[in-house]
Amino acid sequence: MRKRDQTVPKAYMYMYLYNKTMIIFLQERSSTSQRDIYGGHYDEGRIYMQSTSDPVWAKLAQRAIPRYSEISKESGIEFAVDVGCLSVGDRGGNYITAVKDVVEKDHINAQVLSGADVCSQFPFLSISNRDEAVFESHFAGYISPRRLVKAQIAIAKKNGCQHIQDVVRSVTRVVVNTNTDADSVMEVTTDYGRRILARKVLVATGAFTAFRNLLGVEVYPDTKLFPLAVTKLEISEEDAQKIKTMPSVLYFGKGGDDWNKDYPVDPRAPVVFYMLPPIRYSDGVKVLSYHGDSCVVDVAPSNRPYIDRIHSQLGIAIAGNGYAAKSSDEIGRLAVELLMNGKWDIDVPKDLFCAKLKSDCGQSKL
Template identity: 40%
Template sequence: MAFIYDLCVVGAGMTGSAAAREASLTPYFKVCLVGPPEPKVRKITTGKEVFGAHYDEARIASTLTSKHAVWGVLAQRSINRYSELEKMSGVHFYETVGSLTVGTRISQYMNQTKNNAKNQGILFNMEVLNNCQMKNKFPYFNFSSEDQGVMEENAGIINPRKMVMAQISVASKNGCDVIRETVTNIFRQPDGHSRIKTETGRLIIARKVLLATNVFTELHNLLGNIRPLYVPMPQTVTLAEISPADAIRLRNMPCVKYNGTGGQSWPSDYPRDNDQHIGFYMLPPVRYPDGKYYIKLGHADAILKGPLKVSEIQKWYCGEGDRLLEEQMFNLLKGVLPEINFLSHHGDACVTMVTPNSRPYIDLVNPTTGVVIGDNGWSAKSSDEIGRIAAQMMIQANWSYDLPKDLFKLYTNLTGPPSQSKL
């Protein structure tokens, strides 16, 4: 008789690994996590079908948000558990460097950011800085005289590769089987169990299945005729190399999130949103696997160039993003940090799954199949809590979380788009 898992988590990225780790804590509940490892080389010619958004060394971990307040809650709860996860796994993936949210004074962006902080009860942990105060504290930044900042000291940087490593390590210690293959087919049997087939022909049988497959969910029609409503949007970042000496000089540099009219000397041709604002995020120097130090800058959602077709996603992951946009971002970076001598720069690419209500999908498709997808570009820092919610949903077969279920409802071609929600 074939072995039957209680839960099979498909997708071994940040959220899937977190869900597997959480589920593995349940006594007498057998879990497996299925997903390919990161390829040594990202090329279509290698035959790899699935890629992950966690193929990176640095992401911002901040509870401050100008977006939907639920993202701040998810981030806060995740960040509060980072140290515990590091201790359990023995893998260090988080550095507290602080995060500076900057924008034009008395703007909707800054007002929303401060209001969300107040509603989350974290405003007392923040320091509001005018332009002069920012200049004194961070003399290397070149912001507008009209800008102000909110400094979050407890924020920092996660290494997503190592975070996934930590989650998988703890899950394995708890008895979770990790299968490093790509799932190509899921068939629900008459008895309610699912037959999960991988690229090598391996057959896995599970009572329940949780899909953490994000933009690759439709690659092999893992949900059958059900199509989640989302838009696969291409992301481009610039990675600008600096010297070890400059990395030391910028050792107290925080992460930055910006939305405003921009500095007077910033490039005039950088793409702006409908309000003529520039938006970007930036991380301080991080040493990458090639031994070099890079400052990473990414663009705001307002200038996304997309969407991508499902058939285009693999090719995009194997490239360096939009070359023109990457050059524009590098020129912007030089305007923001005018005193830094950049040695080189190159682009990198990934894809975000943007849902209609800009929140993650955490929902049951049927009594034994669930999804935890829809990163919206903000899930890295919140992945531990998102995975925890999904695992509890699958184990309990109902919703017991303290936030409303409808916030995370899956909308598909069969259900139609969501109505507007307040949170």
């Protein structure tokens, strides 16, 4: 299994606002690499849209997505493709009803379409008449996680941030004696033997947080890791042109009558997936084929990200819950403001993002 978290909050673009900031971040894993920890952004497509069935996640997305153009302009790197997004589900069902509620309350520019409307507007899609859709034509589509990370690191480095390519082994608070006094600082050690002292440390390591002592000895985030299946279908240039107007699609329902449902899932469970339009990958594979892949997401009991301070010198921004790639810029910004200034400047209660920790025996530490 490819151990890939769905997101790592992009805090480093905001950390450069503070003096002598360092980011420790990994190069992409090669086919011969033996390391067991690497990043969560090594692919070319993640969905983004401003609406969702959860109003909290929607608020984070609405804060992050409008900054995409600013990040692209400052870095010179394009990473978002504004093809629109269809959220589809059973008409009258909990999912699509919740999405429509968010659209109305947050004044999102979107259309509500019947299944027949979807098939008329996008004839290459097969959507049941039992379904209903919310279509966002702007501020929605897909992003390249690779290029988003590249853009944000470029901005951080341009503003004086030091980029270290290494794996962190431990983060601890230590006492350093000076000529006049003793001072508490954070010590970061790495697999390559580096020892870095810092006033404050923000941990944004996703599914890999429990793989090392990053929050204290034998203390881990209260999250669970879940695998997700990924299917990549290669198509011809001719077919790609035929469906070039295809939006991103997020589906939560019973599926269409003509859909192939021969897969090992509980028939009582809903069909849930998201699908992206044709994306050109850098390997340029020409052979038409199916590819299977997998990833892992870290899920908190609250189904919300942990954006919190473990103590005054250690912050945390993890638990993407499979939703956070599109919102990672805002999650990172909130985490930096909280750690560095104690500020919380979003109209969502802070206690929704409080971290829960557990020791090696599974007991809660908070």
